[in-house]
Amino acid sequence: MALEKYRRKRDFSRTPEPASRIGRPIKGADPEEPFFVVQEHHASRLHYDFRLEAEGVLKSWAIPKEPLQDPYVKRLAIETEDHPLEYGSFSGRIPEGEYGAGTVSIWDRGTYRNLMAKKRHPKTLAESMRDGHIEIFLKGKRMKGAFALVRTGEERGKAQWILVKMWDAYVRSSTARAA
Ligand code: MN
Secondary structure, three states: OOOHHHHHOOOOOOOOOOOOOOOOOOOOOOOOOOEEEEEEEEOOOEEEEEEEEEOOEEEEEEEOOOOOOOOOOOEEEEEEEEEEHHHHHOOEEEOOOOOOOEEEEEEEEEEEEEHHHHOOOOOOHHHHHHHOEEEEEEEOOOOEEEEEEEEEEEEOOEEEEEEEEOOOOOOOOOOOOOO
């Protein structure tokens, strides 16, 4: 693992360097199946924080409306800062006056596969993110199957993406598909 040497050389009871901010491997985790988490965050506005494990951190987006299994319903997803892996199991209350004040609960969690890794021009999740087109297969309790995240632009310095459910056996659509 990438940070093992780094860790072995240091005594974190003495150095203020971060021991776990980046890349702490999860015991028994399959490197082909990193994890994702969605946190329901009742901040000044309710939103869903969507996070994908990649490169030792959680790549993150804030989604103002609940993600659905419906390809006809596209969700805005605003890119936010990388979070430490440990954040993936965080739930609780962020006190008043702090950034993101409000309650956080785990809305969904599971593993995912990077579908771009199997394309003719394979890409890692991080490469796909830089190129603005991610395709993943989610194995959650609520979010299941293939999803795409496509970068559409930028607003107030924040990259805007669209989250779309791709057509597969996990689609739940209330909109009847035209024959
Ligand atoms: Mn949030």
